[in-house]
Amino acid sequence: MIHGLLGDSFSSLRMIWDELTVHREKVSWDRLVWHLGHVPKFSVIAWMAVLDRLPTKARLLSFGLHIDGMCEFCSNELESRDHLFFTCCFTKAVRAGVLRLCNLSRGALDWSEEFFWAYRQLKGRSLSSTLLRLV
Numbered sequence: 764m765i766h767g768l769l770g771d772s773f774s775s776l777r778m779i780w781d782e783l784t785v786h787r788e789k790v791s792w793d794r795l796v797w798h799l800g801h802v803p804k805f806s807v808i809a810w811m812a813v814l815d816r817l818p819t820k821a822r823l824l825s826f827g828l829h830i831d832g833m834c835e836f837c838s839n840e841l842e843s844r845d846h847l848f849f850t851c852c853f854t855k856a857v858r859a860g861v862l863r864l865c866n867l868s869r870g871a872l873d874w875s876e877e878f879f880w881a882y883r884q885l886k887g888r889s890l891s892s893t894l895l896r897l898v
């Protein structure tokens with residue numbers, strides 16, 4: 764219908780869009796972050812975390828900012844993505860509580876191992892995998 768109304772203009776716009784758009788290879792983990800029922804705000808945060816682009820203090824220090832780089836929760840280590848998600852004693856306790864609520868009992872590994880576990884476990888469209896992706 765729209766194509767019929769716009770005629771050749773639609774084709775021209777499509778060609779311009781294709782020229783301006785950067786075409787990149789699709790990643791295998793996109794359904795883990797962008798799935799049916801996702802909360803956009805949380806998906807953006809997860810996407811940034813996967814790419815290690817969260818504005819952690821470690822990244823801000825790497826940009827040359829003069830800040831205290833220690834973790835706000837425990838003040839024991841540099842605040843990095845891996846520390847915040849897996850080695851911080853505070854967030855580790857929160858994570859364990861969330862997993863307990865989901866009837867999962869497992870310790871935290873490092874970022875790449877946890878991400879691979881989630882990628883393997885949360886495939887499919889079952890109710891449990893959809894709920895866990897939301898967590």
Ligand SMILES: [Zn+2]
Pocket residue numbers: 834835836837838839840846847850851852853
């Ligand atoms: Zn910490």
